[in-house]
Amino acid sequence: MKIATWNVNSLKVRLPQVLDWLGAQRPEVVCLQETKLVDQDFPSAELQAAGYQAAFAGQKTYNGVAILSRAPAQDVQVGIPGFADEQKRLIAATIDGTRIVCAYFPNGQSVGSDKYAYKLKWIEALTGWLRGELARHPRLALLGDFNIAPEERDVHDPKAWEGQVLFSEPERAAFRELIGLGFADAFRLFEQPEKTYTWWDYRMMAFRRNMGLRIDHILLSAALAQACRACGVDKESRRAERPSDHAPVIAELA
């Protein structure tokens, strides 16, 4: 069972690439972030034709998340229970007995800003909620754009990024808290090429120079980590014409 996450930066613009990619990769489950579509505009028919059902939660202009799956999605939930949030950043569903949580973490803008405070609050609420979810669902995966590079090796220039949003110590501590619930970072279960990232700025030819960050992640519960056979970043999609600034992360479960 192949599961994946991809921040598409507008599903409207990226739909042709997503459809091509689904055909090439044939994943069972795909979590999308930054769909930037209201629900009426979600391309359900096109995805259906490609063999995928979709559970989605969108809003105008910003954010928006979706779970695509070959098998039906059950017990769909939108948002973090008990955390009032206008922004559509989380959707969860059970697919083939595996609980899938698709998350678009707040960006945080800059350290010390209101958006940064919101980011940390949001992650705190997520962490509190997931503690119970992990107990309820032994087979649980958290996939998404975390907007956090957890370690120095996840940043092309750790010195330059030190203390900056996406790599600041409070954000990295929040990531470690999440891991501490009992997750494994699927990417780090395996040997990986050095300097593997998932996001590159559109500017400054950052992709060609591999000036990236690893901020998109797949976290697996203990049972799923046991079953995980491979995990990697699909850089090919970032080479396309009009690419998303993020590359997909894919994990293979037995």
Add this chain to the structure above:
DNA sequence: ATGGCGCGCGCAGCGCGA
């Protein structure tokens, strides 16, 4: 890395992302 790109909105140029 502190401007540069790409997106949505909506028709000019701004807010936002990361």
